[in-house]
Amino acid sequence: MAEVDRRADDIVAHLPEVRAAVRDAADQIADRARATLAAHRRTGTADIEVTRGRTDTTVSLVDEGALSIEYGHLAPDGTPVQGLRVLRDAADL
Numbered sequence: 001m002a003e004v005d006r007r008a009d010d011i012v013a014h015l016p017e018v019r020a021a022v023r024d025a026a027d028q029i030a031d032r033a034r035a036t037l038a039a040h041r042r043t044g045t046a047d048i049e050v051t052r053g054r055t056d057t058t059v060s061l062v063d064e065g066a067l068s069i070e071y072g073h074l075a076p077d078g079t080p081v082q083g084l085r086v087l088r089d090a091a092d093l
Contacts, residue, residue, distance in 0.1 A: 013055045026050055026057035033059060033090035037069075040084055048086075061087055 005011070012018055033048045046063035061070055072083035 019055060022055070022057050023052065026052075026059050029059045029087075029090045033061070033086045036084065036086045036090060037061070059087065059090070 027050065030048050030050045037046055037048060044063065044065075046061065046066070046069055049060045049062050051058045051060065060066075063069060065073075068081075068083070070083050070086055070088070073081050075081050
């Protein structure tokens with residue numbers, strides 16, 4: 001029976017080609033998210049940030065109301081306001 005090196009995931013994650021592909025994918029997600037966010041912006045400071053680690057890259061919606069922007073909220077009169085799903089749609093989730 002074949003054996004798999006226990007460190008295989010760590011070895012692959014640190015390959016330069018893999019790290020570059022992860023960065024490229026995150027940049028594409030961030031670009032799509034920024035375009036969606038810009039189309040809905042009236043005022044405010046909501047922004048899309050990309051944070052890079054050694055192997056991982058995180059794309060974040062940054063704003064005091066980030067959860068409400070992404071998932072929705074209730075208007076002052078109680079009417080539900082749908083979230084924009086900026087990150088979900090940008091990442092094709």
